[in-house]
Amino acid sequence: MTPATSATTSAMTVVCPLARIEVEGGVAALVDGDAVAVFRTFEDEVYALSNYDPFSKASVLSRGIVGTRTIDGVDVPFVASPMHKQAFDLRTGRCLDEEAVTVTTYDVHVVDGQVVVGRRRESGAG
Amino acid sequence: MSPHLRKQLVVVGHGMVGHRFVQAAIERGLTETYDIIVLGEEPRPAYDRVALTSYFEVGAEALSFLPDGVYEDPRVRLHLGAEAVGLDTEQQAILLADGETLRYDELVLATGAAPFVPPVPGNELGNVFVYRTIEDLEAIREASRGARAGAVIGGGLLGLEAANALHQLGVQTHVVEMAPRLMAVQVDDAGGATLQRHITDLGLTVHTGVVTEQITGTDTVTGLRFKGAEEPVDLDLVIFSAGIRPRDLLAREAGLEVAERGGVLVDEQCRSSSAHIWAIGECAAPGGRMYGLVAPGYAMAEVVVDTLLGGAAGSFTGADMSTKLKLLGVDVASFGDAFATTPDSLELVFSDAVAGVYKKLVVAENAAGGVELLGGILVGDASAYGVLRPMVGSGIALPDNPEELILPASRGGVEVGLPDDAQVCSCNNVTKAEIVAAVADDGSCDSPACVTKCTQAGATCGSCKTTVKKIVEDHFASVGKSVDRSLCSHFQVTRAELFEVIAIHGYTRFDDIIAAHGRGRGCDICKPAIASILASLLNHHVLDGANRTLQDTNDAYLANIQKNGTYSVVPRIPGGEVTPDKLIVIGEVARDFGLYTKITGGQRIDLFGARLEDLPVIWKRLVDAGFESGHAYGKSLRTVKSCVGSTWCRYGVQDSVGLAIELELRYRGLRSPHKLKGGVSGCARECAEARSKDFGVIATEKGWNLYVAGNGGATPAHAQLLAGDLDTPTLIRYLDRFLMYYIRTADRLQRTAPWVASLDGGLDRVREVVVDDVLGLGSELEEAMSKHVDSYFDEWKATVEDPAKLERFVSFVNAPGTPDPHISFRDERGQIAPAASEGPVTLVELGASIPVGSPR
Numbered sequence: 001m002t003p004a005t006s007a008t009t010s011a012m013t014v015v016c017p018l019a020r021i022e023v024e025g026g027v028a029a030l031v032d033g034d035a036v037a038v039f040r041t042f043e044d045e046v047y048a049l050s051n052y053d054p055f056s057k058a059s060v061l062s063r064g065i066v067g068t069r070t071i072d073g074v075d076v077p078f079v080a081s082p083m084h085k086q087a088f089d090l091r092t093g094r095c096l097d098e099e100a101v102t103v104t105t106y107d108v109h110v111v112d113g114q115v116v117v118g119r120r121r122e123s124g125a126g
Numbered sequence: 127m128s129p130h131l132r133k134q135l136v137v138v139g140h141g142m143v144g145h146r147f148v149q150a151a152i153e154r155g156l157t158e159t160y161d162i163i164v165l166g167e168e169p170r171p172a173y174d175r176v177a178l179t180s181y182f183e184v185g186a187e188a189l190s191f192l193p194d195g196v197y198e199d200p201r202v203r204l205h206l207g208a209e210a211v212g213l214d215t216e217q218q219a220i221l222l223a224d225g226e227t228l229r230y231d232e233l234v235l236a237t238g239a240a241p242f243v244p245p246v247p248g249n250e251l252g253n254v255f256v257y258r259t260i261e262d263l264e265a266i267r268e269a270s271r272g273a274r275a276g277a278v279i280g281g282g283l284l285g286l287e288a289a290n291a292l293h294q295l296g297v298q299t300h301v302v303e304m305a306p307r308l309m310a311v312q313v314d315d316a317g318g319a320t321l322q323r324h325i326t327d328l329g330l331t332v333h334t335g336v337v338t339e340q341i342t343g344t345d346t347v348t349g350l351r352f353k354g355a356e357e358p359v360d361l362d363l364v365i366f367s368a369g370i371r372p373r374d375l376l377a378r379e380a381g382l383e384v385a386e387r388g389g390v391l392v393d394e395q396c397r398s399s400s401a402h403i404w405a406i407g408e409c410a411a412p413g414g415r416m417y418g419l420v421a422p423g424y425a426m427a428e429v430v431v432d433t434l435l436g437g438a439a440g441s442f443t444g445a446d447m448s449t450k451l452k453l454l455g456v457d458v459a460s461f462g463d464a465f466a467t468t469p470d471s472l473e474l475v476f477s478d479a480v481a482g483v484y485k486k487l488v489v490a491e492n493a494a495g496g497v498e499l500l501g502g503i504l505v506g507d508a509s510a511y512g513v514l515r516p517m518v519g520s521g522i523a524l525p526d527n528p529e530e531l532i533l534p535a536s537r538g539g540v541e542v543g544l545p546d547d548a549q550v551c552s553c554n555n556v557t558k559a560e561i562v563a564a565v566a567d568d569g570s571c572d573s574p575a576c577v578t579k580c581t582q583a584g585a586t587c588g589s590c591k592t593t594v595k596k597i598v599e600d601h602f603a604s605v606g607k608s609v610d611r612s613l614c615s616h617f618q619v620t621r622a623e624l625f626e627v628i629a630i631h632g633y634t635r636f637d638d639i640i641a642a643h644g645r646g647r648g649c650d651i652c653k654p655a656i657a658s659i660l661a662s663l664l665n666h667h668v669l670d671g672a673n674r675t676l677q678d679t680n681d682a683y684l685a686n687i688q689k690n691g692t693y694s695v696v697p698r699i700p701g702g703e704v705t706p707d708k709l710i711v712i713g714e715v716a717r718d719f720g721l722y723t724k725i726t727g728g729q730r731i732d733l734f735g736a737r738l739e740d741l742p743v744i745w746k747r748l749v750d751a752g753f754e755s756g757h758a759y760g761k762s763l764r765t766v767k768s769c770v771g772s773t774w775c776r777y778g779v780q781d782s783v784g785l786a787i788e789l790e791l792r793y794r795g796l797r798s799p800h801k802l803k804g805g806v807s808g809c810a811r812e813c814a815e816a817r818s819k820d821f822g823v824i825a826t827e828k829g830w831n832l833y834v835a836g837n838g839g840a841t842p843a844h845a846q847l848l849a850g851d852l853d854t855p856t857l858i859r860y861l862d863r864f865l866m867y868y869i870r871t872a873d874r875l876q877r878t879a880p881w882v883a884s885l886d887g888g889l890d891r892v893r894e895v896v897v898d899d900v901l902g903l904g905s906e907l908e909e910a911m912s913k914h915v916d917s918y919f920d921e922w923k924a925t926v927e928d929p930a931k932l933e934r935f936v937s938f939v940n941a942p943g944t945p946d947p948h949i950s951f952r953d954e955r956g957q958i959a960p961a962a963s964e965g966p967v968t969l970v971e972l973g974a975s976i977p978v979g980s981p982r
Contacts, residue, residue, distance in 0.1 A: 016939045024647065025675045027939040028946075033969035035938070035948060042647050052948070052966035058691035059948035059966065063682060066675065067649035070615060080650035082679035087650075108330060 007094055014118035015115045018046070026062040026079065032116045037062035038115055039090055041077045047119050048106035049079070056083035061103070069096060133160050135434075136220055136228055137942070138210045138376070139236035140166030142175055143407030143423035145191050147234060148202055149654075150431040157201040160434075163228060165208040165220075168259060171195045176420055176587065179287045181263050182294055183893075185831075188847045191262070210237075213380035215400045224942060232402050234430060235377060235390060239370035239408035239418065244279075248341025253363040257288040258370075266365065270295040273362035276853045277301070277350050279338055280368035281308040286453040288367040289330060293454065301331045302350070306335045307543075312449055312460035313503050316477060316532045320484040320505045324456040327482075372409045372416050385411035392442035395433045396426050404430045412442050420586065421445060421553045428555075446552050448518075450504075450511045450587070456482075457508035462501025462518035463488050471500055476532045482506045485515070485532035489524060496523025504532075512593035516548035516558070550593050552584035561597050567605075574598045576881045591886060613874060614651040616644045621799065621874045625659050629870075634664060636676050655677035657970055658761055661797035662869050667924055668797075669931050680759035684922055685741055688951055690960035693741060694734040695721070695757035697748050698794065700727025701768045701786035701806075711751040719744055722957045728765030728803065730756060735958050737945060739937050745922045754920035757795060761875075763802045766790040767815065771808030771825075780825030782808035785854065792858070793865065795918050799872040799881075802865070803838075817845040820878040821861055826850070830857045834892065835878040843879035848888050849897050862911035863896045863904055870907075942967070 015029040028051050029036050034039040035051035039062075051059045064079040069087060078087040080097055087096040088103055095101040107118035136158075137144050148164055151157055166172070171192040180189070187193055195204060210625040212221030213233075220228045241256035243249055253269050256262055257278075270276070270292065278289045281303025286931050292299045301308070307318025308325070310502060322332050337353040341364055349358030355711035372389035374382075389411025396412065397405050407423035408416060417423065422445030432440045448461035466473050466488040474487040483506035492498040499517045504510060510531060517524070522545055524531070544550070546559035564571040564581050571577045574595040578584040584591040613620040617640075619627070624643070633639045636656050640648055648656075657676035661668055668674070668681050680686050685693035697712065716723045721733040736744055743838030768786030772778030786806040796802070806823045816822025821834040826852040836845025849860060872881040885891045893902045925931045936942040948967045951958040 013940070020939060022675050023672065027934075028937065030938040030941040030944060030969065035946065035966065038939075050966060056689065057963035057965070058689065059946055060687070060691045063679065063687075065650040065653050065678070066512075066647075067616075068647040069199065070646060076644050077647075078649075082682070083689075085650050102415065 011016075012116045012118050015117050017090055017113055018044070018110050018115055019113070021046070022064040026064065026066065028059070028062040029117060031106065034120070035059045037064075037079070038117065038118055039066055039077075039079055040109060041066065041090070045077070045090075046108050046110055046115055047077070048108035049088060049090065049093050050104040050106075052083045052103065054101055054103060055081060055086050058083060066090070069097070071080065079085065133231035134229060135160040135162045135232045135234065136230040137162060137164045137234045137236055138220065139238055139407070139409070140164050140168070140172045140204060140206070141236060141238045141407065142172055142191070143238070143427055144234075144236035145172035146424050147236060147406060147427035147430065148197060150428055151434075152197065152199045152202065154431055154435060156431055156434055157199050160201075160232070162202040164202065164204045165210055165222070165228075166204060166206045167209045168261070169207050170260065171204060171206065173260065175258070178260070178263065179294075179543065181260060181292050182267065182291065183849070184847055185194065185218070185850045186260055197281070208480070210376055213376050213403075215380050215382075215403065218402060232434060233404065235398075235403065235409055236407050236423075236427075237373040237376065237409040239416075240373050241366060242369040242371050244338075244368055246279075246338050246341055248343060248347070249366070251341055251343045254347060255363065255365045257284060257291070257365050257367045263291065266291065266363070267295060269363045270297050273297050274360075275300065275361050276363040276365065277359070278365045278367055280366065281305070281332070281334065282311060282367070282369070283309060283449065283451070283453070284370075285367040286325075288365045289325075290454045291329065292365065293330060299362070300350075300361070301330060302336060302338055302352075303332070303334045304337055307872075308332065308334065309458065313458065313505060314465060314486065316475070317458075317460075317484050317486065317503045317505045318484055320477070320479070321453075321456060321458060323479075324482050324506065325454055328454055330454070370408065370418055372411065373407075374409055377405065377409075381434065385414040385416065387411075387414075387416070389414075389416040394429075394443055396430050397433075398441060406430055410826075413444070413561045415444075417445050417447070419445070419447065419449070421555075422447075424553065424586075425555060446515075446549070448515050448552055450508050450515075457504065457506060459501075459504040459508035459511040459515075461511070461515045462499070464501045465504050466500070468500055474529050474532065476529065478506075484671060485510070487528060487532055489528060492523070494522075494523065497528060498522075499524055499528075502532075509592075512550075512590050512596075513544075515552070516544050516550050516593070520545050520548045522548075535588070535758075540669040544597070547795045551581075551583035551586075551590045554582040555602070556581050556583035558597055561594055562601050563596050565601055571598075573884070575888075611873070613655060614649055616646050616648050616652050619643070621655055621659070622871045624656070625662075625870050628656070628659050629663055634660065634666075635672055636660075637672065648676075650678070651874070654681070654761075657681065658797045658799065658874075662914075665795070665914050667919075667921055667931075668735060669921070678761075683738060684755065684759055685736065685752070686759045688734060688960065690736075690963065691946070692734070692949055692960070693736045693738065694732050694758070695736050695741070695744055695748075696726065696730055696732050696756035697753035698756040698790070699730040699765075700790040701766060701783050702792075703783055703787060705766075708751060708753065711748070711753070715744055715747050718747075720958060722959065726758075726765075729767050730765060732758070735951065735960075737937065737949065739935055739942065739945070742926050742932050742935050746926045749920070749923045749926060755795075755922040760797060762795060762797045763793040763798050763804070766793075766804035766806060767819070768806045769808050769811075769813035770982050771806075775808060775856035777811060778808035778825070779810050779827055780830065782806040782814060782823075782825060782878060785815075785823060785830070788854075789858075789861070792915055793861075796865065796869075796914055798865070798869045800875050800877045802878075815873050818842065819845060821864065823857065829853050832857055832860055835882040835889070837877045837879040839877070841879070846882075848889070848893060859904075860896050860906060863899075863907040864892065866907040866910050867892070867895055867903070943961065 013031045026039040037051040038048045053113040060117040063082045068075040093105040105121045173189040209223040211223050241258050275298040277300040279302045281301050289301045339353045340351045342349040342358050349360050351358040375388045384390045390405035390606045406426035429440045429442045449655045450459035471490040476485045485504050487502045488500040544558050548558045564577045576583045584594050611620045627772045653676040716733050726732050766786040771782030803819045804821045805814040805819040807814040807816045818836045818838050822845045824831045830852045831850045833845035834848045837843045937946045950961040952961045
């Protein structure tokens, strides 16, 4: 599915200051050549997913609306694709509307106020 | 092959009942075997005579049942202005006034009735009218110009309708009734007195128990002299509304049996004494009695269709003469045994002379020892009618305290369960069981509005609509199906309720709203809905502060996202009018940024394929050239389409372009539950297709007709006439109110047509609120709109001038100079088109340039 995949590196990419991401907003970043969507929740957690929406096949997830959905009593943070509104769990990349679909997630941390995206996590497609 | 393989059915008369017959014949397949020819004597197709009084308000088109004058079924042909003058039962032929002869295999007489004009001396004078047709109303309107006073002779149901019309025309109105009270057939003395007080309070003069001796005047009316009175009452016009007589002359002359008091005598299947001839409606006298209401006529039409189809034939054995109507703004209802003629019946009366309310129930003890309702009279407040009328004859016992049924609502109403076979809609004979079946699991309906559409319950006079709604809601409640109208899992309220909450508390931030009235952190449904409500209320910049992240896909970047993640750009071109210089600027921008260009249906130009990071630069050029946002991306006003109008067009009667521009500039930027479109046509040819818009304006010689709630899209609907012949300030006032009322009360993503359909009372309700201002909201709604108009700004201009807002318009936050490699284009007909995507695209080396297929 992935053309010209570069080897997964252990490099950490400093993406932007946390303040640059709106609360319950997202940004697109270029990480080792991949388009990565980085989100910030209401609780200031950060999550990184592939920016690629497997449903619409467009690189747009960072522009989706961030919210929560209650699943088994837990408020799951999600982003809704701006194209056709499928929801993706920010923690796992799993699509909440269609179980078989998952987007790649990335390690991400806030270090000294800077958002740092790390390696691609192995689970998930793409 | 025989040329007469198909049989010919002729319907004489195209009134309400004739039309209903044809409709039923088409729906139930009678046209599979019969060609139907309908003869209408009036110059126009059937119209709603019951609502005749509203003609001055809404015009002929709104009353029409068949505005195009053509039935969809090609096997039905309608001839208007065709008068039947002879009937030959031997030859089975009808002779028309123009000499033509029409053969019939079956003949249905639906010739209706004619107003009765008593033999009062002077009834031949000018300015003496009857009240039956649109032409009569036209003549009355003509005569009312310059008239000071007029009289309606007849204080029955129709007489009061006529009095209402005269009163509306601004003529000092006298009502003259021979009986000792008004509406003598329907209400008793106390009810009549209550009604009379209401009418007198409106400024009309009521004369009961008087006999008109002479209409005075030489050529035209000058007065009316009552028996025993010395001086005549000075008047300029007289309307007779003293009853109707069946139009049975055709049948009479052909030798058909007629009833003693007129009307073609028919049996329970509406068969006349002559073979193959049927009579229905007011011209018929089933069992010797004629019925002057529309519902029995409809029932007769159905019976004849039944019988002709040859199936299990229904029969007409009498009709419910119950009546509920609003006369001069006063509710009057009469049902069942209203005069307590049943032996041993008792009366329960509630009367409040101060409030002008009179209610009477007629009850009797039944065999089971319970108390049963036989009939009643309601004057001043007929809200209980919907519950009471179906109880008559249903066999259900009244509650122990039946007086609760007619006490004012504040005392708490009682719950009354209707039996399944109770007839809820008497106009269209729909029972409770049929309504429940429509919304049952295997039924096709999910709302009261849909039930009315599918079963016709409430479709004619509308008086049972609240009962229909109650039955539907009770049914849903009984099967545990809550009609969940909550916005989403985070807000258990409707959009309209949320709008109120936000407006009352003066909230400006989503965080405060969800903390106080919701749960969780919201989603892609409630966030854009609240963003829209806040934008409607505050008219702030949608990209301001914390509310930015509430915005839906397109609002978030003030452009329309396309399938490959690029955007389209639409500058506003008000009314579709644009200068060559501005057109050139659009062309240059499109060329310089390599954009695909297409003309939209809203008379403007859409530029596709813009990259996120290019949007500000593109808009800087457009703003500098004098363009502003077209809000193509918002649930907001899109365009007001126009035809070229009287400035250029040789048919135009008003300046449609000028008005379209004025309206588009007035409502630009207005956020609403769904997108809004308008149209203005400069004459009745309607080249702007305004009636397919949420609001459509069509020029008349005297001003503008305002149509509302038209929609294109997946569920098209024609806009309906809200008000006619308006001057521009009135038009704008009504539009301000209409749009604000919609914005406040519609559901999320509910367009205007389903919104109007969802209101109790539908378009009539909209007219009450917008035109009659019954809620007293008019000035508040206008003020809200004026606040919007005064605070409008171009959000794209504000964006390109604000570095903080521009920060978000980048391809990558950490590589703003690198265009998104995922976006690529191919060529189609000489312009760009999105190339198909095979998966995420990875830049092999950061900063390396890889071909992305963009033409620039």
